[in-house]
């Protein structure tokens with residue numbers, strides 16, 4: 388049995404990192420502010436190539452961009468430097484800063500737990516208009532690229548993904564990594580879950596902006612971990628690849644790599660004075676790693692995920708407005724407008740707004756673990772506190788029928804606040820969406836790596852919900868939770 392198939396590892400990690408009423412009281416965590424990690428990865432010995440910041444507006448409505456699941460391939464779809472910059476800025480760029488007496492906080496395009504921004508992006512590309520083929524690190528601090536390797540290395544990723552079709556045809560491949568300590572400073576071993584969520588919100592933006600730029604994009608979770616990590620030269624004790632995104636389309640096959648993959652061993656500015664190690668996460672990562680081309684190919688070629696059709700009941704049909712009637716603010720405007728709501732007013736939203744959010748955010752995600760495209764690993768449950776035209780209560784969203792099934796009627800503001808780690812946000816919000824997954828089924832099908840996929844998917848859906856809310860001038864915030872309650 389391969390390590391990935393021994394799913395005790397995922398159960399051990401999952402059960403060991405649950406939040407409960409008791410766990411947060413018995414194991415309270417106090418933040419060591421003097422040791423707070425730096426929010427950026429900086430290679431001090433490499434020069435930065437600044438990226439252009441003036442972009443042509445796509446003008447594509449955010450609600451259309453997040454709902455588009457398939458960008459048709461028409462000939463070559465190769466982004467130039469400006470489009471690449473736009474993708475990076477609107478996914479992981481610094482979009483806002485706020486001054487406070489002790490300094491300045493930099494906020495990014497996508498929501499991130501604790502605003503700690505532990506996800507880094509690397510670009511592996513062919514020659515693009517305005518950018519030579521190479522491997523680059525995206526420096527969010529300077530909004531620039533630092534070259535790690537010169538030349539076209541895409542073939543290494545074609546091999547690492549066992550010739551995943553989108554990767555084999557992509558002029559640009561983005562590698563997303565998570566750096567344990569940068570998030571574990573606050574969340575300790577729970578950070579491995581956060582990798583999925585925080586990577587997911589970035590990917591929600593990236594997919595939406597790609598579609599607005601008419602660039603096909605596909606998320607790939609099946610890859611040989613060692614090969615990918617070696618290519619970008621990360622220290623895997625501290626930073627690991629979590630997902631890959633193939634962007635664009637070209638009919639020219641990647642050439643053989645320009646040379647042997649020598650270790651990079653580049654100095655990096657230390658994140659903190661001292662780092663605390665949480666071995667449970669490294670164990671979870673190792674146990675969910677794929678080690679050979681055969682294992683990668685088998686992981687991807689598993690039978691299609693059967694989404695259980697829901698039993699017919701007297702559900703309440705969503706009432707999303709038609710394309711002609713949706714708010715049309717462009718995706719770039721919405722990403723810049725987005726920010727996590729810090730206080731909800733307890734006012735109502737309309738049933739049409741709720742319908743639009745659920746409908747647009749869940750139309751499907753281009754990912755190698757979702758086959759057919761319309762399937763999802765997560766199910767959505769709602770607590771409705773104040774929605775015009777919908778009774779307050781707990782609901783299940785039957786996505787196949789676009790209907791809400793009432794599970795229990797009543798005012799559950801207090802319970803929602805409790806479930807959201809005793810915070811006011813979920814109690815005050817008009818509604819709360821919970822992502823739940825049948826972990827046993829996911830792990831049976833995908834092994835431990837299913838844990839990465841299911842958390843990532845929840846992050847993508849959450850990221851889409853943020854955009855769908857802000858596109859309708861409704862506030863939103865991600866939330867953590869008590870697992871078993």
Ligand SMILES: Cc1cc2nc3c(=O)[nH]c(=O)nc-3n(C[C@H](O)[C@H](O)[C@H](O)COP(=O)(O)O)c2cc1C
Nearest residue numbers: 494495498499500501502584588726727865866867
């Ligand atoms: C998955 C996820 C969970 C979050 N959980 C909480 C939470 O429990 N409480 C909270 O106040 N904010 C939460 N946030 C919001 C983050 O704190 C916020 O995204 C971060 O501070 C960056 O700010 P911004 O979203 O306004 O850009 C969460 C965000 C995400 C993506």
